[in-house]
Amino acid sequence: MNEAALTLEGWYALHDFRSLNWTAWTAADDEERAVALEELHAFMEEWGPVEEAKEGSSTVYSIVGQKADFVMMFLRESLEALNALETAFNKIAFAQYTTKSYSYVSIVELSNYAAGGNADGSDPMLNPHVAARLKPILPQAKHICFYPMNKKRELADNWYMLDMEKRRELMHSHGLIGRGYAGKVKQIITGSVGFDDWEWGVTLFAEDALQFKKLVYEMRFDEVSARYGEFGPFYVGNLLTPETFEDMLKL
Secondary structure (H helix, E strand, O other): OOOOOOEEEEEEEEEEEEEEOHHHHHHOOHHHHHHHHHHHHHHHHOHHHHHHOOOEEEEEEEEOOOOOOEEEEEEEOOHHHHHHHHHHHHHOHHHHHEEEEEEEEEEEEEEHHHHOOOOOOOOHHHOHHHHHHHOOOOOOOOEEEEEEEEEOEEOOEEHHHOOHHHHHHHHHHHHHHHHOOOOOEEEEEEEOOOOOOOOEEEEEEEOOOHHHHHHHHHHHOOHHHHHHEEEOOOEEEEEOOHHHHHHHHOO
């Protein structure tokens, strides 16, 4: 049996995509909408103390297109904490004006393809750089792009039948492309084997949305993507603050 990649795991992740029931929202009276917005703001205000305590991170983006209207992305220490967030949102008045469009459950992950582990045998979680990547503070960049993906398991193109050295070689080449976008695109990889329908979730953040297209297109020509990659739906959108969220909901 081929050697499995070793992984380090950090915070659990939930991408919660929602669509707005605009018919119900416009039919509500001013007082009902005011209560819904007040409870939405109170829900979002709870994110700050969690982040300050380094127990997680949260953000919200509008989604362009018909797949959803907005996504809330949460990083937390446990699945129970993510479940509690879902429940808390569903209890606020604003939730009754939304429907669930899509969700993705995963965990922030780093593999040993590139690093090959710590040569001195020390705990990698004591490395501040590694810890920051496994428990990242979500950037408040202008734009987000999310997509799930698999590695192929098809006849000659079966990623899982390649030996470790070949996979490490391919991932190193793949990673060099991503490093070329340092400072332009922030990438968070979350593993979802056993958690969701795909194997990984890729979340990209950028100030210039065009960089998503350039990065993904360039990676298409790399063997890891061209030969072994399978990709799910893409979601792209714009940062929402409490103020811009309220502006979006104004009639």
